Amino acid sequence: MNTKPSSESQIITIDVLKADDLLRNSKYRYLDVRTEEEFNKGHVDFGDVLNIPNMFNTPEGRVKNPNFMEQVQQVCTKDDHLIVGCQSGVRSVYATVDLLDAGFKHVYNMGGGFLAWVQNGLPVAVVTGDTKTEFPSPTSPLPANN
Numbered sequence: 001m002n003t004k005p006s007s008e009s010q011i012i013t014i015d016v017l018k019a020d021d022l023l024r025n026s027k028y029r030y031l032d033v034r035t036e037e038e039f040n041k042g043h044v045d046f047g048d049v050l051n052i053p054n055m056f057n058t059p060e061g062r063v064k065n066p067n068f069m070e071q072v073q074q075v076c077t078k079d080d081h082l083i084v085g086c087q088s089g090v091r092s093v094y095a096t097v098d099l100l101d102a103g104f105k106h107v108y109n110m111g112g113g114f115l116a117w118v119q120n121g122l123p124v125a126v127v128t129g130d131t132k133t134e135f136p137s138p139t140s141p142l143p144a145n146n
Contacts, residue, residue, distance in 0.1 A: 045123035085110035
């Protein structure tokens with residue numbers, strides 16, 4: 001009998017408010033595992049956001065990105081602190097399992113994904129062409145006029 005816990009039991013899911021706090025006040029980075037198209041339409045607005053799709057949309061449906069771990073390991077170490085998110089919180093669970101199975105030690109899954117982030121009025125950025133447009137949260141202070 002195998003008594004070793006599976007990665008699934010090791011997944012820690014945090015809500016978007018906790019994710020926002022960790023991204024603002026600690027060394028966590030946000031890993032968005034949605035497609036590039038989804039990411040460009042709007043994503044969590046933090047300077048060090050990574051976009052590495054865990055799955056791709058094809059005419060046959062979604063397929064796993066065979067290079068996901070290789071791409072993550074090109075920009076992250078197994079000791080990096082990561083918060084993994086997607087659109088609604090499903091793909092990020094799969095990505096979190098992959099990361100834990102590969103030996104990443106400090107990984108949180110963001111429950112509810114980008115949809116919950118937006119619903120909570122947290123800061124969003126949209127990529128248009130080669131520029132990023134930021135949309136501050138409704139609770140952010142307005143910039144001072146100098």
